[in-house]
Amino acid sequence: MRPLFSPAASRTLNRPLISKAFPHPTIPALPAHLRINRKMSTSTTDPLRSTPWQVSPASHDFRSDTFTTPTPSMLASLTLPTTSLGDNVYRESINTNNFSDRLAKLFNKPAACYVISGTMGNLLSLRANLSHYPSPYSVVLDTRSHVYCYEAGGLSELAKAWPIGYTVPVVKNADGTVEDGMVTLDMVKKVWVGEEEDGHFSRSRVLSLENTIKGQVVPLETIKEVTDWVRSKGGRTHLDGARFWEAVSSVKAGQNKTEWNREKAIEMLRAYADCFDTVTVCFSKGLGAPIGSYVVGSEEDIKRVERYRKQTGGDGRQVGLLAAMMEVGLDETFLSGxxxxxxxxxxxxxxxxxxxxxxxxxxxxxxxxxxxxxxxxxxxxxxxxxxxxxxxxxxxxxxxxxxxxxxxxxxxxxxxxxxxxxxxxxxxxxxxxxxxxxxxxxxxxx
Incomplete structure (x- = not known):
C-alpha cells in the first residue's frame, strides 16, 4: 500500500507538500510604526526589561481571584529536572502522575485526574456519577450554583440530565439587613424525585453541592446530613469545590483567627471529601496557576472521567508543565496559609x-x-x-x-x-x- 503522506498521495489528495516547489505564502511585513524595538537594555527602569511576573497584574484587582497569575516560583518550576515533558495521554508525564497520586492521598480518595477547568471537571464528574444508572435521570442542585447558572447548559446538553433546583430563601436579620440562607435537608427532600414518585417525573440520581457558595461555607454537619440521606436513597453525590481550598481555610471550618493550622485544614478537607463520590478543586483561582483543575474519586469514577475527558477534547500532552505550577500553588498558597x-x-x-x-x-x-x-x-x-x-x-x-x-x-x-x-x-x-x-x-x- 502506498504511504498516505508520499508525494503521490499528496497529489492524489490535492494537498501539495510544503517544499521548495510549494513554499509558505509570503507574510507581509509589519508596518514600521507598529514595530517594537526589542533590543534589551541594561536599565532597570526600561519597561522592555520588566515582566508581568515581577509584580502580579492582580496586585490591585479585587474583582476576582481568577485574576491571580503564575508566580516566579511557578515559572521556575517549569525548568526543574523533576518537571516531565512526557506525554500525559500515554501516562508518561511522570510529575503529573505523581501529583495525581499526591492529591488522591491528600483527599483520602483512591484516584485523581487533571482537567482543563472546573467547568469541565463538574461536567465530567456528573456524567461519571450519572453513568451508574439507566436514564432518564435528574441532578438536584442549588439554583445559585455555578453548574446550574454558569456552565452553558452542559448538564442538560452534554450529560443529558435534567437539573432540578432547590431555592435557598433570603434571611432577614434583626438589624434589617438580608442575606442568603443555607441548604437544608428539607430543601433537598422537597425536590428529590424518588423511585416511588409518579412516572411523569425524571428520577433524581445525583446531588451536586458547591462549597463555598457566594463566599459562604456550608457546615460539615449540614453536608453530612444531606449526603447521608441521598446515599440512603441510592443516590450519588458531587462537590463543586471551585473555592473548596477557601472553605477549609476558614474559621467556620475550625481555623482560629490568630494562627494558621495546616493539620486542621487537611482534617476538614478529608472530612468534607468523605461525603462525596467525586470532588472537583480549582488551581487557577486563588492559587494562581494559569490553567487547571482536578477531580478526585474512586478508581472506577476517575476512569470514566478520563474517558469523557477524551470525548470532550480535554486530554493534554505536556501536562507536566501545568502540574508543576499547580503543585507550587498547593504548597505555597493553600498549605502555607x-x-x-x-x-x-x-x-x-x-x-x-x-x-x-x-x-x-x-x-x-x-x-x-x-x-x-x-x-x-x-x-x-x-x-x-x-x-x-x-x-x-x-x-x-x-x-x-x-x-x-x-x-x-x-x-x-x-x-x-x-x-x-x-x-x-x-x-x-x-x-x-x-x-x-x-x-x-x-x-x-x-
Missing amino acids: KLWESQRRVEQLTEYWKNLGGKLACQSDTNMIWMDLESLGVSDEDWGEIAKKRGVSAWSRLVFHYQVAEEAYGKLKQAMSDLMEYAKHGTVDGKPLKSESTTKAIYGSK
Whole structure:
C-alpha cells in the first residue's frame, strides 16, 4: 500500500507538500510604526526589561481571584529536572502522575485526574456519577450554583440530565439587613424525585453541592446530613469545590483567627471529601496557576472521567508543565496559609466598610465582601469607576487574594470613602463622576 503522506498521495489528495516547489505564502511585513524595538537594555527602569511576573497584574484587582497569575516560583518550576515533558495521554508525564497520586492521598480518595477547568471537571464528574444508572435521570442542585447558572447548559446538553433546583430563601436579620440562607435537608427532600414518585417525573440520581457558595461555607454537619440521606436513597453525590481550598481555610471550618493550622485544614478537607463520590478543586483561582483543575474519586469514577475527558477534547500532552505550577500553588498558597491570611484582611475591610455606614448584600465566611450598593442607590459601573480613580479594580463583590499588594488595601479604603461621598452628594472629591466604565460585573457564584 502506498504511504498516505508520499508525494503521490499528496497529489492524489490535492494537498501539495510544503517544499521548495510549494513554499509558505509570503507574510507581509509589519508596518514600521507598529514595530517594537526589542533590543534589551541594561536599565532597570526600561519597561522592555520588566515582566508581568515581577509584580502580579492582580496586585490591585479585587474583582476576582481568577485574576491571580503564575508566580516566579511557578515559572521556575517549569525548568526543574523533576518537571516531565512526557506525554500525559500515554501516562508518561511522570510529575503529573505523581501529583495525581499526591492529591488522591491528600483527599483520602483512591484516584485523581487533571482537567482543563472546573467547568469541565463538574461536567465530567456528573456524567461519571450519572453513568451508574439507566436514564432518564435528574441532578438536584442549588439554583445559585455555578453548574446550574454558569456552565452553558452542559448538564442538560452534554450529560443529558435534567437539573432540578432547590431555592435557598433570603434571611432577614434583626438589624434589617438580608442575606442568603443555607441548604437544608428539607430543601433537598422537597425536590428529590424518588423511585416511588409518579412516572411523569425524571428520577433524581445525583446531588451536586458547591462549597463555598457566594463566599459562604456550608457546615460539615449540614453536608453530612444531606449526603447521608441521598446515599440512603441510592443516590450519588458531587462537590463543586471551585473555592473548596477557601472553605477549609476558614474559621467556620475550625481555623482560629490568630494562627494558621495546616493539620486542621487537611482534617476538614478529608472530612468534607468523605461525603462525596467525586470532588472537583480549582488551581487557577486563588492559587494562581494559569490553567487547571482536578477531580478526585474512586478508581472506577476517575476512569470514566478520563474517558469523557477524551470525548470532550480535554486530554493534554505536556501536562507536566501545568502540574508543576499547580503543585507550587498547593504548597505555597493553600498549605502555607495564604488563603487564611487573605480572609483576615476581609474581616478588617468588612469592619471598615460597616463603620462608614455601608451594608452587606450577603454575609461571607471566606475571601469575599458583598457590598450592598442598591441601598446606596449606586450602580456597579459607577462604583467601578470610583475605584478606578483610586487605582484599584472592583465590583460590588470584592474578592481578596494573596497577590493583592499592601498599598492596594489603603487605596480600596479611600475608594470606599469616596463611594459614600458619592452616594450622599453625587460627587467625588467635590466633582461629578464621569463614568468611563464599559465592563459589567459578571461573576455569579464564581
